Amino acid sequence: MIREFYEKINGDYEVAISRMQNDERIKKYLGFFLADESYNQLENAMNNEDCDAAFIGAHTLKGVCQNMAFTELSRVAEQITEELRSKEFDKAKETFPKVKIEYKRVIEEIKNVL
Amino acid sequence: MEERDTLLIVDDVKINRELLKDIFEDGEYKILEASNGEEAIELLDAHKDEIALLFLDLVMPKKNGLDVMHHMSLNNMIDTIPVIMITGEATVESDVKTYELGAADIIYKPFEPAVVTRRAKNIIELYQHRISIENELELRTQELFESKRQIEQNNRFLINALASVVEFRSLESGEHIQRVKKFTDIMLRHWRALYGEKQFSDEQIELIVDASALHDIGKIAIPDKILLKPERFNDEEYEEMKKHTIYGCKMLEKFKQEENEFYNYCYDICRYHHERYDGRGYPDGLSGDNIPVWAQIVSIVDVYDALVSRRVYKDSFSMEETFRMINDGECGVFSPKLLKCFNDARDDLISNTTKEQMGEEE
Numbered sequence: 001m002i003r004e005f006y007e008k009i010n011g012d013y014e015v016a017i018s019r020m021q022n023d024e025r026i027k028k029y030l031g032f033f034l035a036d037e038s039y040n041q042l043e044n045a046m047n048n049e050d051c052d053a054a055f056i057g058a059h060t061l062k063g064v065c066q067n068m069a070f071t072e073l074s075r076v077a078e079q080i081t082e083e084l085r086s087k088e089f090d091k092a093k094e095t096f097p098k099v100k101i102e103y104k105r106v107i108e109e110i111k112n113v114l
Numbered sequence: 115m116e117e118r119d120t121l122l123i124v125d126d127v128k129i130n131r132e133l134l135k136d137i138f139e140d141g142e143y144k145i146l147e148a149s150n151g152e153e154a155i156e157l158l159d160a161h162k163d164e165i166a167l168l169f170l171d172l173v174m175p176k177k178n179g180l181d182v183m184h185h186m187s188l189n190n191m192i193d194t195i196p197v198i199m200i201t202g203e204a205t206v207e208s209d210v211k212t213y214e215l216g217a218a219d220i221i222y223k224p225f226e227p228a229v230v231t232r233r234a235k236n237i238i239e240l241y242q243h244r245i246s247i248e249n250e251l252e253l254r255t256q257e258l259f260e261s262k263r264q265i266e267q268n269n270r271f272l273i274n275a276l277a278s279v280v281e282f283r284s285l286e287s288g289e290h291i292q293r294v295k296k297f298t299d300i301m302l303r304h305w306r307a308l309y310g311e312k313q314f315s316d317e318q319i320e321l322i323v324d325a326s327a328l329h330d331i332g333k334i335a336i337p338d339k340i341l342l343k344p345e346r347f348n349d350e351e352y353e354e355m356k357k358h359t360i361y362g363c364k365m366l367e368k369f370k371q372e373e374n375e376f377y378n379y380c381y382d383i384c385r386y387h388h389e390r391y392d393g394r395g396y397p398d399g400l401s402g403d404n405i406p407v408w409a410q411i412v413s414i415v416d417v418y419d420a421l422v423s424r425r426v427y428k429d430s431f432s433m434e435e436t437f438r439m440i441n442d443g444e445c446g447v448f449s450p451k452l453l454k455c456f457n458d459a460r461d462d463l464i465s466n467t468t469k470e471q472m473g474e475e476e
Binding site: 015018019020021025028029032033035036038056059060062063064066067068069 | 126127128129130132133136173175202223224225226227
């Protein structure tokens with residue numbers, strides 16, 4: 001079930017299981033991910049055109065996704081993080097919808113498995 | 115010291131903290147958590163002797179990782195609590211900067227449990243090992259210092275005992291030697307103040323002052339009928355009396371120590387403390403700067419003490435008269451440099467000369 005979840009969201013189940021030991025524990029972390037605020041921080045900051053705050057949100061989101069082995073979401077999160085780090089806000093605005101789509105997909109699928 | 119048994123995990127993201135906690139779930143360590151720099155600093159202050167390792171995120175709200183490191187540097191925690199910096203990306207600049215701040219190591223997200231536990235264990239062991247070595251070293255240094263102090267104290271006791279043997283035999287009060295030591299010390303410090311720091315160091319002053327106690331040690335070999343004679347010596351007796359400088363050296367030579375600074379001071383002072391600047395002293399008739407400064411100083415101090423003290427065969431001279439006689443060369447010629455120092459030390463010498471010694475109370 002968790003393996004299928006990872007397939008659906010383009011994640012790496014093998015890495016996740018080696019890191020978190022078992023499915024039960026992965027579920028615990030999926031629960032934490034639902035409660036994590038970093039995406040909301042990023043979204044609010046993008047709406048407010050606050051480049052610095054957006055960077056912190058994106059940076060945190062990237063770190064979390066890497067730890068969770070959400071391969072695709074961490075890829076786009078990394079892209080927007082680097083754009084925000086170098087203050088290319090227009091580029092980041094183009095990238096943000098991709099982050100949003102991936103994030104929503106992951107959230108939907110998490111709700112399905114929990 | 116108590117073994118440190120606590121890990122402090124500082125990251126604003128709960129998932130990251132939980133991952134680290136799970137890695138150390140075996141219970142070997144107690145875990146403390148903070149979600150921002152401010153909380154981290156509070157926990158550090160409260161548990162600084164228990165924390166074995168700090169995992170620290172760099173980017174956080176309310177004081178970031180750098181603020182925490184800064185606080186640790188200011189409060190001397192950086193040498194006892196190793197910091198492993200948690201970072202998302204590896205760039206050479208940020209890594210170098212992190213190490214410069216005093217971080218012990220860096221781990222990159224995502225965490226690999228096996229790597230994290232191994233590194234943490236290594237670093238904890240390294241730091242605890244270093245701390246215990248430093249404590250051990252500190253203890254040894256103290257012991258060494260204490261035994262050095264003890265040896266110095268014993269040495270001083272022996273030197274004083276040896277020096278006072280002569281005084282007891284000559285039925286003097288035994289205080290002449292203590293006064294010569296005190297006056298020598300005063301003169302050496304004024305000499306240093308007048309003529310520069312190169313001569314003499316505090317250690318050298320201590321050695322010379324100790325050596326000055328032995329200046330008359332050779333008198334032990336002078337027969338009673340001369341040494342204890344209250345009247346003025348005849349020529350023959352005076353010649354014999356002068357030999358106490360040579361006798362002292364002969365005694366020292368039996369225990370000669372090559373290249374030993376203290377031995378050299380003792381020898382020079384025993385032998386040359388009756389030499390005079392114009393070459394008219396004894397036993398060798400040395401003149402000018404051929405007489406070592408320390409021997410010159412003891413010679414003027416010896417004369418000064420003899421003049422201001424009441425003896426069986428004479429009254430004490432007044433301070434005024436004493437200084438005049440020495441400056442005018444009535445007790446032999448001293449070098450201008452030495453006289454300048456002697457006059458410079460005048461107030462110090464006078465304030466350390468007692469009325470009792472001058473016989474004014476009787």
